[in-house]
Amino acid sequence: MHIQRDIIARLKNADSLRFSQLKPHQDIPNDLYNYHLKQLIGDGLIEKIETGYQLSAAGKRHVADVHHTSDQDDRLFKFNALLIVTRRTDGTLYILNQRRTSQPSYGIVGLPGGTILKSEPLLDGAQRKLTQETGLSGSFRYLGTERRILYDGARLFSDVLFPFCLCEDAIGEPIPTEFGENFWSPIDAAIANDSRIHDHIDYIPKVLTAIRDDTLTELQGFYHEQLSR
Template sequence: MDYRDLSFVQYKILSGFIRSPGLSYSHAQPENIDRDLYKYHLKFLVEKGILSKSGSVYRLTDAGKKLVQYLDVHGDTHPTFKISVLCYVLRNHSELLMQKRLRQPFFGDIDVISGKIQPGETPENAAVRKLAEESGLSASFSFLGVIRKVRRWPKTEIFEDTLYHICLAENPAGNLVTVNDFGENMWVSLNRVPDLISGNMTYTPNSLRLLELISAPPKETFYIHEDITLSRI
């Protein structure tokens, strides 16, 4: 069960167990929560294996301990970083694999293939997986560095906050899938890339800086931070 599937009342019940190894029925009831409502949701948490009952004491199960790591002691959840990978794939050191995005947000932007890193997955393995899923190609990747992209819209409201791991591969194998549900894939000459990406909704000077870094990879890993306000999405 995912923590995002829980209700507000269930969050409040579980918050009490963050601060205690075990609670009785009466001590586990949050303030300002109706008794019948509390009884219903407590039973639900036990049935789902999030709480266990031994005698008169309720305790978090291992599954419950996994869920409450996303809560604070007041039972509130907070957004976390997205963790993703950017797949820079070169051919003959003169062309870059790019994708015209055919999904929201940023529909129509042209950039490299990207995607979320799954739990337990290395950035390099995520890049291998995303490249295969979205282009049909295979390659070995090396990790170069990280760029954190904070994107605000409208005005100061955070629209996205993602840590992108930059991974580089050269001369992939296989036949390129040019169009699929992810977008339109194409090889683009490196000298054409700056003009092609300049119209992106997410374009910043760091877009060019990353091109420089993958063209001449540094010996040490790098970290870049950017915080921008988008004009449109």
């Protein structure tokens, strides 16, 4: 609700405010304003004190979070780890692939991966996503990052940072999960799977090719931005 957002915005820049000072607009009926204020108190974001009202500890965390305090475009900014998991069997190098079973990428085959949580170390998040999405476990090292900024006409569609994380010691066998069907692909097939014209990440084929050709050290620490309109 805009009323609740405006109440929180007023307290963001004040130690405390009285009831009348906290009201976002004087033309808002008192009963409606009081209803939303009580909602925020009930949600634990605002607390009543002797001098009026102030943000609670939870309220202060709330306003520190860009996803709550900025406009909708900021909600489109994400941090998604890409998991490159290798295994060599009988002299053949394989890459872990996932066939997505949910929208918006239904049916697409490529590397597994997913969102890193707030305050979560990158490589810990990669380990968590590996187990969560594929049933495997293993340790990771960081390779580099691609940022993909996509527009739908003049409007921002998504802005995502993709850190590439490499695992060479995976334990177990991949299982199907709610995220997709997981399986090992020969390295050349994996390169082809991630060489799509649309909905692709530029550096995946480059990194996989470097792994195949044993030239990965030349890419270590890379940063690349892809801007598509």
